[in-house]
Amino acid sequence: MSRLTRSPAWQKLVHHGEQMKSVHLSDLFTQHPERAQTYAQQVAGLHVDYSKQRITRDTLDLLQQLAADCGVLARRDAMFAGEKINTTEDRSVLHVALRNRSNHPILVDGENVMPEVNEVLGRMRQFTDSVHEGRWLGYSGERITDVVNIGIGGSDLGPRMVCDALASHGLPGLRVHFVANIAPSEIASLLKTLDPARTLFVVASKTFTTQETLTNAHTARRWFLDHAQNESAIEKHFVAVSTNHKAVAAFGINTDNMFGFWDWVGGRYSLWSAIGLPIALYIGMDGFERLLEGAHAMDEHFRQAPAEQNLPLILGLVDVWNSSFLGAETLAVLPYGTRLGRLPAYLQQASMESNGKSVDLDGQRVDYATGPVVWGGAGTNGQHAFYQLLHQGTRLIPTDFIASIRTHSPIGEQQAMLLANMLAQTRALMLGRGLDAVVAEMKAAGIDDETIARVSPHRVFLGNQPSSTILFPQMTPEAVGALIALYEHRIFVAGAIWHIDSYDQWGVELGKQMAGELLPAIGKAPVAGSFDPSTEALLSTIHKHWV
Ligand SMILES: O=P(O)(O)OC[C@H]1O[C@H](O)[C@H](O)[C@@H](O)[C@@H]1O
Numbered sequence: 001m002s003r004l005t006r007s008p009a010w011q012k013l014v015h016h017g018e019q020m021k022s023v024h025l026s027d028l029f030t031q032h033p034e035r036a037q038t039y040a041q042q043v044a045g046l047h048v049d050y051s052k053q054r055i056t057r058d059t060l061d062l063l064q065q066l067a068a069d070c071g072v073l074a075r076r077d078a079m080f081a082g083e084k085i086n087t088t089e090d091r092s093v094l095h096v097a098l099r100n101r102s103n104h105p106i107l108v109d110g111e112n113v114m115p116e117v118n119e120v121l122g123r124m125r126q127f128t129d130s131v132h133e134g135r136w137l138g139y140s141g142e143r144i145t146d147v148v149n150i151g152i153g154g155s156d157l158g159p160r161m162v163c164d165a166l167a168s169h170g171l172p173g174l175r176v177h178f179v180a181n182i183a184p185s186e187i188a189s190l191l192k193t194l195d196p197a198r199t200l201f202v203v204a205s206k207t208f209t210t211q212e213t214l215t216n217a218h219t220a221r222r223w224f225l226d227h228a229q230n231e232s233a234i235e236k237h238f239v240a241v242s243t244n245h246k247a248v249a250a251f252g253i254n255t256d257n258m259f260g261f262w263d264w265v266g267g268r269y270s271l272w273s274a275i276g277l278p279i280a281l282y283i284g285m286d287g288f289e290r291l292l293e294g295a296h297a298m299d300e301h302f303r304q305a306p307a308e309q310n311l312p313l314i315l316g317l318v319d320v321w322n323s324s325f326l327g328a329e330t331l332a333v334l335p336y337g338t339r340l341g342r343l344p345a346y347l348q349q350a351s352m353e354s355n356g357k358s359v360d361l362d363g364q365r366v367d368y369a370t371g372p373v374v375w376g377g378a379g380t381n382g383q384h385a386f387y388q389l390l391h392q393g394t395r396l397i398p399t400d401f402i403a404s405i406r407t408h409s410p411i412g413e414q415q416a417m418l419l420a421n422m423l424a425q426t427r428a429l430m431l432g433r434g435l436d437a438v439v440a441e442m443k444a445a446g447i448d449d450e451t452i453a454r455v456s457p458h459r460v461f462l463g464n465q466p467s468s469t470i471l472f473p474q475m476t477p478e479a480v481g482a483l484i485a486l487y488e489h490r491i492f493v494a495g496a497i498w499h500i501d502s503y504d505q506w507g508v509e510l511g512k513q514m515a516g517e518l519l520p521a522i523g524k525a526p527v528a529g530s531f532d533p534s535t536e537a538l539l540s541t542i543h544k545h546w547v
Contacts, residue, residue: 002360002367004499009066016062017325020054024464025430028056043311044297044482050468052430053318053398054326063317064307072316072496073307079492080303082108082264086503087361093503094262095269095488096299099292099481108264120259120274125285127239127259128277131200132171132284138197139233146194147176149278150187150220151204152212155241156180157349158271158484159204159278161342162291165480168339168408169283176282179220182212187219196227196237202277203240206267208247211515217251241274266503268349269488287477294481302489312486315468316493322398322466323369323494332390333376336403336422339475343402344376347487354491354502361499370498371491376400380421390429391461399467401426402483404475422469432463522546 004010029035029051039051067073078085082092097106097113105112130136134143149159160178163170170176177194179187201224203217217238224237231252239257240248243265248258259274271279272292280288302312322328331351333344355371376382379401390397401422407415438459442452470486472479495502518539521530523546526539 002364004070004360004497005367007066007069009062009069013059013062013066013321013325016059017321020056020059021326023054023056025052025054025466026432026463028054041309041311041314043301043305043486044294045472045476045479046482046486047471048311048315048468048486049471050315050318052426053322053466053468054464055318055321059321060308060314060317063321066320066497067307067313067317067493070497070499072313072493075496076302076492080106080299082106082113086266086501088501088504088506089263091503092264093266093269094264095266095272098261098265098272099295099299099485101289101293101296102300113262113264116260116262120261121285121289124259124274124277124280124288128280128285128288131281132174137236138199139228139230139236140197142197143173144200145174145198147174147200147202147278147281148179148190148194148220149176149202149204150179150213150216151202151241151275152180152210153349154267154270155204155206155210155213155275157342157346158268159276161340161346162271162276162279162480162484163282164342165339165475166279166283166287166291166477168475169287169477171282171284174281176278178278179216180212182215187216191220191223196224199224199237200281201238202281203238203248203251203253204242204275204277205240206243206261206265206270206275208240208242208244208251211512214251221252239277241277267505268353271484283477290477291481294476294478294483295485296481297478298482298485298489302485312489313493315486316490317497318468319372319490319494320497322396323372324498326396326466327369328372328396328398328466329369330373330375330395330397332397332399333374334379334382334399334401334422334425335376336379336401336418337407338378339404340402341378344374346484348374350487351491353505353508355495355498355500356507357495357498357500357502359500361501366498366500368498370500371494372398379425380418383421383425387425390465397465399426399429399465400470401467402470404472404479406474408475426467426469428461428463429465429467430463432461433459435460 035051040049079093080096082094084090084092086093092108097117103114105114131144137143156178163176177190179190201220205213235254235257238253240253241259242248243261243263245255249255259277261273265273276288307313333347335343351371351374357370358366360366403419403422435456438456439452442456491502521539523543525543526536
């Protein structure tokens with residue numbers, strides 16, 4: 001047994017978890033109708049209701065005891081103070097510095113990072129303003145109308161998700177596109193729609209070594225030069241966002257047109273850095289700074305609120321509760337409305353790259369469940385697709401429901417229907433519907449006894465699926481910033497309890513290395529014994545059809 005699972009707080013939670021597995025949420029509400037007030041909070045413009053989680057006061061007390069024993073808040077302070085809490089890479093973890101709007105000094109190796117952060121923000125403002133005001137022109141003197149972000153993972157998912165979320169805040173006259181996948185159709189079909197004289201490429205890569213990004217960027221460069229016929233035109237059409245000066249220069253991008261960030265910004269936490277340039281181009285630098293403000297408000301709450309009122313701490317502990325003590329294997333993220341439709345994909349990287357670990361900070365293999373599988377999709381669409389399993393499947397699936405109350409696109413009854421559907425789902429998942437109610441309803445509908453006996457069991461809903469609901473008045477940059485920061489800190493808290501390094505991602509390396517070994521073998525007859533038999537058989541099939 002590990003030190004964590006042997007600890008008294010953990011053991012008590014194991015015992016409590018066994019008891020809570022047989023408790024129904026509807027009974028918890030009958031016993032304590034004020035749960036809805038007790039287990040809800042307003043922070044940084046978000047209203048967060050976690051009263052439909054399978055928790056009681058005892059659960060939260062035990063979880064808080066576990067957090068205290070694990071030193072979660074001390075680790076939080078270490079993160080905010082710039083200590084190198086990413087120990088396997090010997091790096092600080094300072095995405096909070098990127099949105100440190102109060103500008104208090106944050107030191108890394110004794111140096112205040114804020115002047116550099118502010119300098120890049122200033123350059124982003126100058127650049128985005130010059131594009132918006134038509135002072136930055138293409139090689140033939142035309143205004144930029146299309147921005148293409150070429151990046152993948154953290155250099156794609158965050159900006160793409162935020163641009164979608166804040167589409168109602170988009171400035172006129174500028175479209176933003178994203179290319180991530182190495183699949184050729186992705187860049188090929190986009191380039192067909194663009195005018196090179198009016199297109200600006202943002203090549204975004206923290207390392208500037210990522211195969212997909214560099215390959216797509218070279219393709220874009222060739223396509224551009226085919227039209228512009230002049231290498232000197234490149235600097236008007238290609239800018240880079242990276243930590244790797246040398247590689248940017250080697251690619252042929254003028255480093256005057258490079259926006260830097262630092263190794264203490266993890267890729268999946270980088271949308272607040274210059275990686276957010278497409279967001280700033282899309283909604284303007286004022287809008288981007290409002291996004292930072294929203295995240296900063298959540299940071300300040302996380303940094304200062306007492307443990308029992310600290311929302312990211314509480315939600316992170318509930319995540320640990322669901323995964324490690326109730327046995328939930330997944331977390332479903334269900335934003336209502338299409339604007340946040342990409343949030344599940346974004347959180348997949350944020351959470352699964354961070355907490356998908358099985359070795360602890362002391363190098364020991366863990367003996368408890370860590371990060372859940374994060375998945376989901378926009379409601380109401382999902383209701384007509386995968387919700388069946390949430391309602392009547394065999395698994396415990398905690399869900400997060402997320403919606404803005406008002407819409408920027410008022411039309412008909414849609415927004416009221418959207419919200420009614422969301423509330424109906426949280427309610428149905430909690431309450432379920434027992435056999436008696438099903439039989440009564442069928443009788444009232446005039447259905448015969450034989451049919452009732454045969455079909456009624458299939459119409460029973462056990463309920464008791466836990467959920468949290470996050471509401472905010474409108475999809476503003478501040479709300480989106482606060483929402484993302486809330487998840488980031490939840491992930492931090494869970495990782496701190498699980499005693500893992502949430503800021504490395506060694507698990508992505510093996511596949512990259514093997515892809516490098518396999519690339520020369522694609523399209524050729526495999527040499528027996530060069531790979532494993534299954535891979536060789538697949539290579540043979542590819543070879544057969546390769547032209
Ligand atoms: O920004 P880049 O250096 O191109 O990296 C892009 C992505 O690739 C990697 O494989 C990592 O798993 C991600 O964390 C990262 O966001």
